[in-house]
Amino acid sequence: MNTMTLLSACTKGGIATVVKINATGALKQRLISFGLMKGVDIMMLECGLTKSTFEIKVGNVNLALRREEAELIEVCNVR
Template sequence: MEEEVLLVDLKKGQRGIVKRIDANSELKQRLLSFGIVRGSEIEVVDYGINRSTIEVRVGNTLLALRYDEAKAIEVERIDGED
C-alpha cells in the first residue's frame, strides 16, 4: 500500500500521483493550467533556498511552485523510498 503525503513531504527525486488539491478555486485553476490535476504524476526536482519554493516536473514541464501552493497538493508516493 502506497503512502499519501503532501507534495512538500517528498524528497528530491521522489514522485507521486496527485490525489487531492486543498485550495481555493483560483489556485486550483492556476495548478490546472500547469497540468497539475488529480491523477497526474509529479516529481520533486529540487527545493529552493529555505524550501520557499519547490521545483517540480509534470510530464515534460518543469515549474516552480511556492511552498504554500505545494503544501495544498496531496499525493500518493509511488517511489519505494521513505
C-alpha cells in the same frame, strides 16, 4: 507505499501521484492549466535549502511552487 502525504514533504528526485488539490479559485485553475490534477504523476526536481520553494515536473512542464502552494497538494505512491 500508498500513504498520503503533502507534496512539500517529498524529496528531490522523488516521484508521486497527485491525490487531491486543496487549492481553490484562481490558484486551483492555474495549477490545472499546467496539468497538475488528480491522478497525474509528478517529479520533485529541486527544493530550496529551507524548503520554501519547490520545482516539480508535470508531464513536459516544470513548475515552481511556494511552500504554501505545495502544502495544498496531497500525493501518494511516493517513490
